[in-house]
Amino acid sequence: MNLLRAASGRLIPDKRFSDATRWQTQAWQARRPLAVQVCPDRHQLSLRDVLPEATLVGAGDVEVRGCVCDSRRVELGDLFVALPGTRCDGHDFVAEAVHRGCSAIVSERPLPELGVAVCLVNDSRAAFGRLCQELAGNPSRQLKIIGVTGTNGKTTTSCLIARMFKNAGMKVGLLGTLGYFDGESCDDSSLTTPPANQLADYFCRMVGNECSHAVMEVSSHALAQSRLAGVELDAVCVTNVCRDHLDYHRTIENYRLAKARIFEHLSPEGISVLNADDPVSAALLSRIDGPVLTIGIHAAAEITGMLIERHASEQTFLLTAGDDTIPVRTRMIGTHHVYNCLEAAAIGLAHGLDLPTVVRGLESVEYIPGRLQRIECGQPFGVFVDYAHTPDAISGSLRALRGVVEGRLICVFGAGGDRDREKRPLMGHAAEQDADVVVLTSDNPRSEDPRAILGDLLSGFECPAGAQIIVDRKEAIHAALAMARQGDCVLIAGKGHEQTQIIGDERYPMDDHEIASLWLYENLPLQV
Structure with missing residues (x-):
C-alpha cells in the first residue's frame, strides 16, 4: 500500500493511493479558496508591521x-532597501537614495x-x-504555488506540470528559464527565478488573469538571495542535487544547503516530492515535517517508473502509483525524462488529478x-x-542517445565562462566516456579566454x-554535422533553448537549433 509518507517514514493510512491523495488534497485545498481577486493597487504599509523584528x-x-x-529608481517617499551584491553593494548608494527623496533606508x-x-x-534581501x-x-496567497x-x-x-494542469482545465502561470508566463502572455526571462519585486508583480498579473495555480523554477541563487521571502509554497519538488554553481556557492555543502532552503517556504500543510534514487534529495526527508511523495x-517509492521500450523519437514506460499501473508513451526520450514525468505525475496526483488525466497531460507534451530536442530535416542521422x-546532465543525455543510435555518437559542447571551473574536467571526462567523437567548442565564454576554458x-x-577543438561554435556544429553518416547521432549540448552567445559583456545571435537546421536544409540532397 503506497501512500503519502511523513518525514519520519510513516505511511499515512488510507485505502488506496488515489484515495489518500484525494483526502490530503481536500484538507490542503480548504486552506486557500480558489476565488480569484484582482490584486489591489500598491498601498501604504507600516514598516513596523511588516518587519516587527527590525530595529x-x-x-x-x-x-x-x-x-x-x-x-x-528612487521616487519621493520610497523606501530604499540596500542589498549586498557580488559586484556592488547597495549600502554604497544610500546617499544617492536620500538625495532622490527616499523616506527611509533598510540596511x-x-x-x-x-x-x-x-x-x-x-537580511535586507529577505x-x-x-x-x-x-x-x-x-x-501569492491567492494562488496555489508549486x-x-x-x-x-x-x-x-x-513545463510538464503546467501542461498537465492546463489539460485538466486549470489556468496556470509559469516562471522559469524559458520565460515568465502570467496566464495570458509570456516575457523573456533573464533569470531562472525573477527578483523579488518582479516575482510579486508576476503573481499579481497571474491573479488578475484568473490563474488558480503557478508553477515556478526555483534556483539555488534565488534561495540563497531570499527572493522567495514572503511567498508560501503549496508544494515543493526536488528533482536531484548534484554539482553546479560552485562559482557562486563556493562549496558543494553550501549549494546543498541553499537548495534545502526551499522547505522554509513550504506551507505547514504543503506536500513535498522527492527523488528516492537521488541520495541528496532522499536525505532531505529528515528536514520535512509534512507529507511527502517519493x-x-x-529505489522503493510511492510512485515508480519502469522503462518498456525506447526509440529515437519516443519511449514508453510503466507508471505505477499505489495499486494502479498505466503505460506512458512520451516523445521525450531518456531516463532523466522518465524522472521528470514521475515528478510531474506526483504533483498532479497530489493536486487531486486522477492517473489517466495525469498521463494524458504528460503525453500531450511533444518536446521542451x-x-x-530532436531536429528532423529528413537527414539519415539523429540530431539533438x-x-x-x-x-551528470551530459552523461545522462549521451546515455539516453546511446540506447537508440546504431552508429557513432558525436557530441559538440563547451563550458560557460566565469562559472565553476572545477566541473569542467568532469564534463570533459563524461563526454569522452559516453561519446564516440567529441568536438569541443565555445559556450558562453563571457570574460574568459575560450581557449583556456x-x-x-x-x-x-x-x-x-x-x-x-573548434573554438567558433557555429563552425563546430557544422563540422559535427558534416562528419555524421547514416545511423550516427549528433548531440549539440550546453545552450539548449538559448538564442544568444555571451562574449565579454556583449550578446551575439547564436541559436543551436537554427544553425543546425539551416545547415541540414542547405547541405542535404533534395528528397524527390
Whole structure:
C-alpha cells in the first residue's frame, strides 16, 4: 500500500493511493479558496508591521508606499532597501537614495546620520521580498504555488506540470528559464527565478488573469538571495542535487544547503516530492515535517517508473502509483525524462488529478525547447539539441542517445565562462566516456579566454588528442554535422533553448537549433 509518507517514514493510512491523495488534497485545498481577486493597487504599509523584528532608528514608524533596491529608481517617499551584491553593494548608494527623496533606508549595518530613518535588519534581501509581497497585496496567497528546484530537470518538470494542469482545465502561470508566463502572455526571462519585486508583480498579473495555480523554477541563487521571502509554497519538488554553481556557492555543502532552503517556504500543510534514487534529495526527508511523495525507478517509492521500450523519437514506460499501473508513451526520450514525468505525475496526483488525466497531460507534451530536442530535416542521422551543462546532465543525455543510435555518437559542447571551473574536467571526462567523437567548442565564454576554458575541459580527458577543438561554435556544429553518416547521432549540448552567445559583456545571435537546421536544409540532397 503506497501512500503519502511523513518525514519520519510513516505511511499515512488510507485505502488506496488515489484515495489518500484525494483526502490530503481536500484538507490542503480548504486552506486557500480558489476565488480569484484582482490584486489591489500598491498601498501604504507600516514598516513596523511588516518587519516587527527590525530595529528602527530615527523614527517611531515609517509609512511605506513603495520600495526599491536601485537608488537610480528612487521616487519621493520610497523606501530604499540596500542589498549586498557580488559586484556592488547597495549600502554604497544610500546617499544617492536620500538625495532622490527616499523616506527611509533598510540596511544590514548602521549608517551615518543621513536625515532619514534607518531600519536595521539581519537580511535586507529577505526584508525586500516581504515588503514587495505586502505592497502588492500578497498575491501569492491567492494562488496555489508549486516550486521546483534541483540541479537538472527543473525546466522540463515545471513545463510538464503546467501542461498537465492546463489539460485538466486549470489556468496556470509559469516562471522559469524559458520565460515568465502570467496566464495570458509570456516575457523573456533573464533569470531562472525573477527578483523579488518582479516575482510579486508576476503573481499579481497571474491573479488578475484568473490563474488558480503557478508553477515556478526555483534556483539555488534565488534561495540563497531570499527572493522567495514572503511567498508560501503549496508544494515543493526536488528533482536531484548534484554539482553546479560552485562559482557562486563556493562549496558543494553550501549549494546543498541553499537548495534545502526551499522547505522554509513550504506551507505547514504543503506536500513535498522527492527523488528516492537521488541520495541528496532522499536525505532531505529528515528536514520535512509534512507529507511527502517519493518517486523512483530503482529505489522503493510511492510512485515508480519502469522503462518498456525506447526509440529515437519516443519511449514508453510503466507508471505505477499505489495499486494502479498505466503505460506512458512520451516523445521525450531518456531516463532523466522518465524522472521528470514521475515528478510531474506526483504533483498532479497530489493536486487531486486522477492517473489517466495525469498521463494524458504528460503525453500531450511533444518536446521542451532545448531539452534533448530532436531536429528532423529528413537527414539519415539523429540530431539533438540539449541544455546539458553539468557532468551528470551530459552523461545522462549521451546515455539516453546511446540506447537508440546504431552508429557513432558525436557530441559538440563547451563550458560557460566565469562559472565553476572545477566541473569542467568532469564534463570533459563524461563526454569522452559516453561519446564516440567529441568536438569541443565555445559556450558562453563571457570574460574568459575560450581557449583556456577548452584547456580545462581537455584536462578531464584520458586521451586529449582524441578530441577535436573548434573554438567558433557555429563552425563546430557544422563540422559535427558534416562528419555524421547514416545511423550516427549528433548531440549539440550546453545552450539548449538559448538564442544568444555571451562574449565579454556583449550578446551575439547564436541559436543551436537554427544553425543546425539551416545547415541540414542547405547541405542535404533534395528528397524527390
